[in-house]
Amino acid sequence: MSRRAVRKVTNLVALALSGLATAIGLFFLGAILWTLLRNGLAGMSWQLFTAMTPPPAGSGGLLNAIYGSAAMTVIGILIGGPIGMLAGTFLAEYGRAARLSTLIRFVNDVLLSAPSIIVGLFVYELLVVRMGHFSAIAGAVALAIIAIPVTVRTTEDMLNLVPQGMKDASTAMGAYHWRTITSVIYPAARSGIVTGLLLAVARISGETAPLLFTALNNQFWSSNLAAPMANLPVVIFQFALSPYPNWQRLAWSGALLITLSILVLSISARVVVSSLNNGGRR
């Protein structure tokens, strides 16, 4: 083969392989979704949303786990969201160039990819040991700690997208910085910040490891935040590894439920971002 032909063939093979790699990635997403649908759809019924988790042989649903997951996720984002937004505001507005901000950005990036089970251990030492028992509030705090770095990052990015001219205009009117931030910058970046919060919710609502020894689990209905509380991820973990067919069926239904909600959250967050970007370009 001539040198030219060799180069052409190499090119084709390399590009074909990159297409193949993409196909492999998409195949795994398809395989996982298909498995979930096939095993989880059968258990989808009203009972899933109206009955408590059953004993090994009985029939039941996931109501207490769904409630527990929703409650802890909401409390987690209520704690973590505002802290993350304020910290992101500091990085984008007050301390943009400060040395301290560089350090905080770096530490935030580390926290963003830190193993979530370590967060579980930290909250265990911080709250569970002191309270003397597992509790829903400890679970919520663990989720909040995971939500904070996500919110800090998205808030800072979104505030930086607000045109400098708008900020200057507000300052020129005699507004103090806090007034500019709350009345001009926040409204301008609103949909971006909401997206960040949605992504944070998506991230924490599937977390299992940090709940294992903070909220633990609960076979029964409980709305007491100071007591252990059932939650979808830990119930899935426990039921999927059990030898009982009815528990395994519930685990698959729970898995389908949680994955679908997270995918819907992530996709809607992206839709918001892309409409925002298109709006900004015009």
Place this chain on the structure above:
Amino acid sequence: MNTVAAIDPRHAAGQRLRERAFRAATFVAAVLVLLLLGGVALSLLIGSWPAFSHFKLSFLTREVWNPVTDQYGALAPVYGTLVTSLLALLLAVPVSFGIAIFLTELAPVWLKRPVGVAIELLAAVPSIIYGIWGLFVLAPVLQRHVQPWLIDTLGPLPLVGRLFQGPPFGIGILTAGFVLAVMVIPFISAVMRDVFETVPDVLKESRYALGATTWEVIWQVVVPYARSGIIGGIMLGLGRALGETMAVTFVIGNAHRIGSSLLAPGTTISASIANEFAEAVGDLYTSALIALGALLFLITFSVIAVARLMLLRLARKALSPL
């Protein structure tokens, strides 16, 4: 109204007060981020102290893990963590590289976004889902079709053969590495895609003008330019794989020993903690598990720190491209 308010001294004082309060609130929140990391490190240090002071350095070098006699060593989980993560990188890096190339250089514009989003969604799937998928779908497939083939073809080879001997369990180190690979592909390919996009078009176009093929442009221009970003992305994926918990817990087999074969069950740091922590009785047992957590923190912290510094370096370069 505003003109009057602006010259009212009481109003101005109130504004200054609110300015100070708001500024202080954002500052406190930002410092809290620092305190979080410090708090995590401190609590791990305190919690692991009994185990480290009892076993000293032998905690790092012993394989034994026996709650009955209260003897603990970290060697097996540390080995499992490192080997599963390296396996994951071995499988995931070429695929991620291919995906990043496809998304930046090859895909038509209308295809870029949907495929990119689909790959990103792979990262949004919670790790527990990977766990049950790995245990009930992937492990049986590997056990029936892949592992027997590995045992037959690679098993008899000298040196590397030992890695592929023994019965096909389905679950074990290899399966855990495989699941981790699928999990880190979206992270690595997202970073690679982003760094490939920072390569200035002028550089690529000059090389095309000299008659290079697409692949030559990628290999001779894009990859060298984005090198530190590529390494950063791989390290970030490694950080993910090292700390991943639930998916691994399902498929690793949870055996506190070091098998010579990759097909044998093992354990990782995070899987040991997830499995045993809630049921651990006795201060030494709990402390040994927290000590494992401290080791994991140390390993992932250094890996992630290096990754971030690499990416920072590329970001600086992108500001002054030529």
